[in-house]
Amino acid sequence: MDLADPYIQKLILELNTAARVHLSKMNINSEYYSVKDVAELFDVNKQTVYKWIAEEKIDYSIDNSPGKTLRKGYRIPKRQFHGKRHASH
Known part of the structure; x- marks a missing residue:
């Protein structure tokens, strides 16, 4: 080539x-991932990430920023994923 x-x-x-x-x-540059970011990181759909949240398999906090009034948003700390690329489903 x-x-x-x-x-x-x-x-x-x-x-x-x-x-x-x-x-x-x-x-x-953020300390947090969105649900979509985590889904892309682990090559799963967003519903799987919501399931991990519901089962408390990953740390998260509620995103109360403006624009999140119609539906609940989550902030997922990046620090918990250092060195990880695939989760067990």
Whole structure:
């Protein structure tokens, strides 16, 4: 593979841009994940994460920030997942 090839350069740029967008959506500067973030991290659906919350398998707190008035939101501390990538379902 020739990394100097303009097609390869364009592909690398597009992949890097997509990765930055994905990471920015996961709030990498925050101390917390959303339910969606945890679902993506462990490659499960959001219902599984809600089940983990209900069964107290993961730590969480209620998100009372503005905009969460219609439905309950959860803040899930990132620190509990250090070194983990897959949970047992």
